[in-house]
Amino acid sequence: GAVVSQHPSWVICKSGTSVKIECRSLDFQATTMFWYRQFPKQSLMLMATSNEGSKATYEQGVEKDKFLINHASLTLSTLTVTSAHPEDSSFYICSARRVAVGYGYTFGSGTRLTVV
Amino acid sequence: AQSVTQLGSHVSVSEGALVLLRCNYSSSVPPYLFWYVQYPNQGLQLLLKYTTGATLVKGINGFEAEFKKSETSFHLTKPSAHMSDAAEYFCAVSVRNDKIIFGKGTRLHILP
Numbered sequence: 001g002a003v004v005s006q007h008p009s010w011v012i013c014k015s016g017t018s019v020k021i022e023c024r025s026l027d028f029q030a031t032t033m034f035w036y037r038q039f040p041k042q043s044l045m046l047m048a049t050s051n052e053g054s055k056a057t058y059e060q061g062v063e064k065d066k067f068l069i070n071h072a073s074l075t076l077s078t079l080t081v082t083s084a085h086p087e088d089s090s091f092y093i094c095s096a097r098r099v100a101v102g103y104g105y106t107f108g109s110g111t112r113l114t115v116v
Numbered sequence: 117a118q119s120v121t122q123l124g125s126h127v128s129v130s131e132g133a134l135v136l137l138r139c140n141y142s143s144s145v146p147p148y149l150f151w152y153v154q155y156p157n158q159g160l161q162l163l164l165k166y167t168t169g170a171t172l173v174k175g176i177n178g179f180e181a182e183f184k185k186s187e188t189s190f191h192l193t194k195p196s197a198h199m200s201d202a203a204e205y206f207c208a209v210s211v212r213n214d215k216i217i218f219g220k221g222t223r224l225h226i227l228p
Contacts, residue, residue, distance in 0.1 A: 006159070034215055043206065043220045044160075093159055095216070105216060107152075109159040 002028055004096050006108025013084055013115055021079045021111045023094030028106075030096035033077040035069060038091040038110075050077050084115040118143040118209045120219035128225040135179075135194040137222050139207030142188065149190040150208040150216065151181055160206065166190065177201070202226045 003026040013019050023033055032051050036044040048064075050056040050071035058064045066088075068080040077096075081088050092111045098104040123138040141147055148167045152160040164175025171183040181192045190207060207219040 036218075044218045046215055046217065049215055091157075095160075105150075105162075107160040107162075110157070112157065 002098065002104060002106045004030075004094065004106045004108040006094055006111055008111060009109060010112040011114070013113070015085055015115055016083055018080055018082045019084055019113060021081075021092055021094075021113075023077045023079070023096065023108050025075045025096045025098075025106070028096075028098050029074040030077075030098060031074065032097040033071055034095040034097070034105075035067075035077075035079050036093045036095065038093060040091075044093060047079075081113065084113070086115045089113055089115045118147060118211050118217055120207050120209045120217060122205075122207050122219035122222050124222055125220065126223045126225065128227055129197045130227045131199055132196050135192070135197045135201065135224065137192040137205050137207075137224065139181075139190045139192065139219060140188050141190060141207075141209045143209060143211055145211050148210045149181075149183060150210070151175065151179065151190075151192045152206045152208060152218075154204045154206065154221075163192070163205075197224075197226050199226050199228070 005024045007022045035047045037047050038044045046059050047062045048056045048058045048069050050069045052071050052074050056069035071077040094108040095105050119142045121140045150165045151163040154160050163179050164173045166173045166183045174180045179194045204221050206221050208216045210216045
């Protein structure tokens with residue numbers, strides 16, 4: 001149980017285009033989802049926290065207009081990288097926090113974004 | 117705000133030897149602590165977590181960690197390293213069921 005599906009696993013896009021990454025909890029409800037960014041050989045940096053039905057909370061220094069987050073349901077959150085540039089190339093990982101009793105976070109398998 | 121410090125960005129141990137990865141945390145309130153493992157180009161897998169109760173936590177793949185409040189530490193150990201343990205390990209902290217903050221990670225190398 002507690003599986004988070006993240007798609008696509010990798011994507012290549014041209015500069016100036018937008019890319020959408022989906023994070024879906026398959027067998028549980030997630031009131032809160034988190035989006036992280038990971039540069040090569042570095043740690044995960046929290047970008048934003050999304051709560052179902054409300055606006056995402058962005059960490060300091062993260063451009064909310066570039067990284068659009070939508071959490072329309074208890075099982076789906078999306079991250080859209082708008083007008084992508086090569087410096088946006090990175091590994092993006094989502095995490096879903098379970099509603100049920102207990103303290104659980106489940107991570108997606110990540111998305112490798114390359115902007116050319 | 118909470119934070120995590122992992123001592124040693126790279127650790128090398130011989131196969132069969134003890135694995136010890138160090139983690140110290142900073143938090144103004146009782147923390148929840150985690151260890152995750154990441155293989156190349158993959159997501160994170162939870163090894164173990166401490167929330168409340170017993171301070172010695174046993175996880176998957178033979179790993180365990182001990183929460184020491186007096187030392188603000190949560191070191192990860194495994195009695196005998198296996199080649200398959202080679203990966204990146206992240207210590208993480210969370211408070212009040214909120215966002216998880218990660219340490220910088222430790223790359224574990226296993227020597228044959």
